[in-house]
Amino acid sequence: MDTKDRSNDSPARERAYEFLKEAVLTGRFSPGERLAEEHLAKTMGFSRTPIREALHKLESEGLIKPMATRGFVASQDSPEEVDELFEIRAVLEGYALRVICGRMDDGILVQLEDCIARAEEALKAESLDRVFEWNTRFHDILHEVVTDRRRLYHQMVTMRQYVLRYRKNTLQYPDGGQRTVDGHRKILMALRLRDPDLCERVMREHIQQSKTDALQFLFPQKEVQ
Amino acid sequence: MDTKDRSNDSPARERAYEFLKEAVLTGRFSPGERLAEEHLAKTMGFSRTPIREALHKLESEGLIKPMATRGFVASQDSPEEVDELFEIRAVLEGYALRVICGRMDDGILVQLEDCIARAEEALKAESLDRVFEWNTRFHDILHEVVTDRRRLYHQMVTMRQYVLRYRKNTLQYPDGGQRTVDGHRKILMALRLRDPDLCERVMREHIQQSKTDALQFLFPQKEVQ
DNA sequence: GTCCATCGCTTTGTATACAATTCTTGCCAA
DNA sequence: TTGGCAAGAATTGTATACAAAGCGATGGAC
Numbered sequence A, B: 001m002d003t004k005d006r007s008n009d010s011p012a013r014e015r016a017y018e019f020l021k022e023a024v025l026t027g028r029f030s031p032g033e034r035l036a037e038e039h040l041a042k043t044m045g046f047s048r049t050p051i052r053e054a055l056h057k058l059e060s061e062g063l064i065k066p067m068a069t070r071g072f073v074a075s076q077d078s079p080e081e082v083d084e085l086f087e088i089r090a091v092l093e094g095y096a097l098r099v100i101c102g103r104m105d106d107g108i109l110v111q112l113e114d115c116i117a118r119a120e121e122a123l124k125a126e127s128l129d130r131v132f133e134w135n136t137r138f139h140d141i142l143h144e145v146v147t148d149r150r151r152l153y154h155q156m157v158t159m160r161q162y163v164l165r166y167r168k169n170t171l172q173y174p175d176g177g178q179r180t181v182d183g184h185r186k187i188l189m190a191l192r193l194r195d196p197d198l199c200e201r202v203m204r205e206h207i208q209q210s211k212t213d214a215l216q217f218l219f220p221q222k223e224v225q
Numbered sequence C: 001g002t003c004c005a006t007c008g009c010t011t012t013g014t015a016t017a018c019a020a021t022t023c024t025t026g027c028c029a030a
Numbered sequence D: 001t002t003g004g005c006a007a008g009a010a011t012t013g014t015a016t017a018c019a020a021a022g023c024g025a026t027g028g029a030c
Helices: A012-025 A037-044 A048-060 A079-101 A106-124 A128-144 A150-171 A176-192 A196-218 B012-025 B037-044 B048-060 B079-101 B106-124 B128-144 B150-171 B176-192 B196-218
Strands: A064-066 A072-074 B064-066 B072-074
Touching (some): A012 A037, A012 A150, A037 A048, A048 A064, A048 A072, A079 A150, A079 A176, A079 A196, A079 B150, A106 A128, A106 A176, A128 A176, A150 B079, B012 B037, B012 B048, B012 B150, B037 B048, B079 B150, B079 B176, B079 B196, B128 B176, B150 B196, B176 B196
Antiparallel strands (some): A064 A072, B064 B072
16 A cells, blocks of 8 residues: 655655754764755755755754854754753653653553663663663653653653763763663652652752763863852 | 835744734634635735744744644644643743742842832732733743743743733632732742742742633633642 | 955845645535 | 545645845955
8 A cells, every 4th residue: 555665755844854853963064064055955855945944943942053144053052051951851851750650550660660670781781772772761661651741742852852862972971871770760769659759859860960971971171060 | 026025124934923923822813723824925915935934933832733734723722731831831930940049139139029019009909900010020030030041041931921811811810910929929038038949849839820820711611630 | 465345156035836735525326 | 315536626845936135255445
């Protein structure tokens, strides 16, 4: 039935968006590099129209920045901006865990437990890729519980993907992986206790911890306040 | 061809955006009404291009909703969506007040005090318009303290404007105005005490209170959980 | 040699044309 | 009558053309 190539049936605007997002998140643009519509259009084989729409969407998500007069640049984030991003994440994820706490069932708890166990294994095996994978899965499972809270879900997903690009490297920092897994363990415990206040606090601290790690990785010379 | 836009300096896309935002926020579109590009373009005297860009921006802010297959509709919010909006606001504003707390100075405290006093006066005079005005000013003053936290600031401003349309009516509810002013008083006290935890909690409760009022106003028949 | 004005090139902003898709309507068959 | 299908109308998606605005380079005045 559906024999057509799937990559071709989504609208050009979406493909352009995915392509550019990927490019920004993997740092394929040098920081401050100007994003010229015509050039991008030619490179990707679209016209300027879908490119423009993709650029505007990326801007609304804060992935690129408008220049003073016109056009966009691939933004290099300042330490302050990274800090703020993580802080907002911490606050939203904390609140989300509070909501999630009220919706817990044993099936999910088992899944989370499993994630942690596998991440631990990967840690012992010193396979950071797999640690990263299972840590990611841990948060995915939690987010899935609140997909019906669309604003919240959308924001969390957006912000997390924004951050995942350097999150991986962060794990390589001394004990970064261990700290993350410990954080997840605390989160699981708070969920088991069905304590919303504790849930919120623990999640917030977890994200703030990862903020510290990320800042130290990204800006090693700077003091983190 | 361009005989009509000489008095306008801002780009068409921005004027289209402002116009449509205003129309949505004041309820000029009936809920569920389809927003056809061609029609809007003709009505407003633009071409479809700036209209499209404006519509996409409005969608990214959650003011309109994409239909299943194509196009947008002016969305009537469900109780659940209004609830979520206020909850996210509560969380963000709470965090913001925590930040603001660390930046307090006497000048700002005096201004806030003044706002509250004037709102009280207006309450006694039963001038709800002026109550509304000074309550709005109260939050404006707070937000101005964190304009440099751009994501946070932008989100708070966006969400608040979204909510202000029915906020005014909410005040007309029994004691709605008094409750709001009381909330502001608590906020001021928490700031005076320079207690970040208290600040966050008090602000969150304040927004949640206004959520309750708003829900009762918007959906009087429903039970509010 | 330096500063400023101006011209032209580059890039974005807007309009419009055209293609693709969805929605509607009306007809025909079961 | 109803269900489904097809044709055409309506509307969006994309490409392109054109207008306007910025940016840079060149050249002239001092």
